[in-house]
Amino acid sequence: MSVITLANLLITYLVGIATVQDLGRQGYRGLGVPVSGVLDVLSASYANALVGNEVSAALIEFTGSITLRADKDLVVAVTGGLPKVYVDQYEVPSWRPIYLKSGKELVVRPSDRGNIHYVAVSGGIECESVLGSKSTYVRGGFGCLGRPLRVGDTLLVPDVNVESLWSRVYSLIPATNPGERVPKRDEVLVLRATKGVHAEQLQDLETLLKSEYVVTLESDRMGYRLDGPPLTSASRLGRLPSIPTDRGYVQVPPDGKPIVLMSDAQTTGGYAVALHVVPPDIGVLAQVRPGHRVRFVEVSVEDAERLTSSYLNEVEKPKLALEESWEY
């Protein structure tokens, strides 16, 4: 790799949790290394595509509000839910490329739609890659900075020709805005799922499919814990031999309350797995906040394969369009 000049992006304000992530550490589950990576894969892919990056480039994932100051002209894009974005005092659109001049501040505040947001920067964030990924795995203390970002942190961004990049990307928008996937506060989120590994051993699986659950405060990058009618059959199963697990596995510990595994989940688990939420719906679950109501609906493996296929196509190649009337 040739020498790259680095420009900086400084974090000047942060209320929430922010980490650098990419599409995760693939191929090391067998050694017990969690995949990590962005929670809402589709939003992250769009953010990168909008600034002309590979979809696998490292970017900032955060909850809450953040302010970033550019030390050099950059092209950035903010995605996730439907956040409020400002450059200095002026509101600018999310899900669009933004020309951020040197010395200007980018402010992102959540609206009532969305919980996890992304800031992609032209060229991607430069930091330590571990086992093929810059995703921060906080529990393991590795990947990028190996810890959450703090106010005062400086992120390094490779030097790119911003003028020429801007002329290529300035009119890009998503063909349909994935931010609209995020349900309104009072809308029940429906998660499509196939049966999980232990579905047959859980006699009251119907409870899980017929009831409404609520996302609890004990939800983080490892898993989203839900509250609602417990599956009493789970406590009778006791400890099971540990099986390989993944994002989207709906584990039911002995207390009967489901946990939907997320990006930093352990690679193996000894709890009963009742359902498996399809990949496109995990990113949407990541976007709802504690208190949000969810329910599960069963889909066949064939349907899940179809849904996963079109989702993977979109993640690898986000559907972008040109906004004709967009003037900067």
Added chain:
Amino acid sequence: MRVHEIKIISSGGYVIHVDICRDVNLECVNAMHKLYYTLKKELSSFVKELVSGVTSIALFYDPRRISSDYLTKKIRELWLWSQQIELSEVYKPRRFVIPVSYGGELGPDLKSVASWAGLSEEEVVKLHTSRSYTCYTLGFTPGFLYLGEVEPRIAAPRLETPRVKIPAGSVGIAGKMTGVYGLESPGGWRLIGRTPLTMFDYRRDPPIPVAPGDIVVFKSITLEEFGKLKGLYVGDYVG
């Protein structure tokens, strides 16, 4: 050899779970390893990632390239084939020696294992170091080794209340399995000692050289030797 039925479950549209057996024992684990390395050899071009559990295997596939139906048929064929061969035909297990300082502060549960067993601490150490263990799998946290089978007399059950923080390198017992914590993590295994070796180094690729099916032997060392070996990478230690 009589080959039993396996259970194959597809889920999520991109994962196939293969349940080899219900109970964790060496016979089941050997059968799993034969299938694991056979699948690795035969299906690696179709499958994104192959992961073993303790009694099961997961295949992560791209549904745009291959279907669960096709893979399921293929896995059934390969299961029958894999059980007719020796493991060495598909994988040559390596042998690792792990030096351990037993008891004291580094092995706070050696006492409770000894009293559970009705043996002296020295006898527990002797039994723990007298066997070659098979690496069942890695998982739970980065570089955690699941090893077995433990001599029944010292197969003490896991702690009722797990510890919040266990130092990297801790060696524990949980029933018929013994294990090594690759990184600091929470855990409920009874800690009988600690290795000075660095078991998991994320700046290396792979970060731990031990693989499912490999053989691990423990060797008792003094505190002084522990100090001298501190930080040496497991792959560089010659017992």
